[in-house]
Amino acid sequence: MGLRYKFTRTGVRCAADSDSAKKHQQFGDRTRKLSWYEMIQDLVQIRLLGEKKRPENERFRRYLKAHDHSERRMRRIAEEIEEEIDCTVCANCCRVATVRVSDRDIDRLTRHLGITRAEFLAQYITLSDEEGRILHRKESGCVFLDGNTCTVYENRPDTCERFPHLVRGNGSIASRMWQFIDRACYCPIVYNALEAFKAESKFTR
Numbered sequence: 370m371g372l373r374y375k376f377t378r379t380g381v382r383c384a385a386d387s388d389s390a391k392k393h394q395q396f397g398d399r400t401r402k403l404s405w406y407e408m409i410q411d412l413v414q415i416r417l418l419g420e421k422k423r424p425e426n427e428r429f430r431r432y433l434k435a436h437d438h439s440e441r442r443m444r445r446i447a448e449e450i451e452e453e454i455d456c457t458v459c460a461n462c463c464r465v466a467t468v469r470v471s472d473r474d475i476d477r478l479t480r481h482l483g484i485t486r487a488e489f490l491a492q493y494i495t496l497s498d499e500e501g502r503i504l505h506r507k508e509s510g511c512v513f514l515d516g517n518t519c520t521v522y523e524n525r526p527d528t529c530e531r532f533p534h535l536v537r538g539n540g541s542i543a544s545r546m547w548q549f550i551d552r553a554c555y556c557p558i559v560y561n562a563l564e565a566f567k568a569e570s571k572f573t574r
């Protein structure tokens with residue numbers, strides 16, 4: 370079964386099909402226990418639960434807007450979850466999300482690869498109607514992904530460096546909650562953070 374959606378790192382969701390779900394690497398069935406929350410890291414479970422909880426997550430987004438909460442506490446929770454999850458084992462965002470690139474990203478990547486800008490654009494960039502310049506994708510995900518390794522890691526685009534934009538993002542977590550509903554379907558950090566935020570804020574499911 371392919372993914373029903375193509376995910377983007379800028380939070381736009383569009384109908385498309387992808388075989389990348391078949392290629393999801395699983396973390397196995399292990400779960401890790403923080404002192405206050407049991408994390409799920411299995412990517413198949415994350416996808417199923419993230420989709421199932423879309424309506425609940427939408428309600429939670431509205432709940433956060435209407436109720437007082439501590440941004441500092443939410444950031445601390447998000448940091449704690451980021452520290453617990455090893456992105457080099459996961460790399461799921463590199464498989465399922467598109468990457469928009471800026472001029473600065475392109476300059477850095479052309480220097481890194483030792484090729485001209487024209488060569489870079491021809492070999493590595495796809496023009497998307499919705500998103501503009503995005504990194505070319507193979508069936509297995511981003512053109513720069515090799516197994517679970519980013520082959521341009523030191524010079525990867527800014528959006529990759531900051532992904533999933535939970536702790537490092539502009540504005541409060543609550544104001545950016547709209548982005549996280551999609552990401553909770555494929556990113557273990559986001560899925561677990563939303564669940565932990567709900568528990569922390571006494572949200573009624």
Ligand code: SF4
Nearest residue numbers: 463511513514519529
């Ligand atoms: S550039 Fe690297 S970090 Fe960014 S999506 Fe591609 S493989 Fe992943």
Ligand code: SF4
Nearest residue numbers: 456459460461462556
């Ligand atoms: S940011 Fe999320 S999806 Fe990407 S590698 Fe880390 S845990 Fe996986």
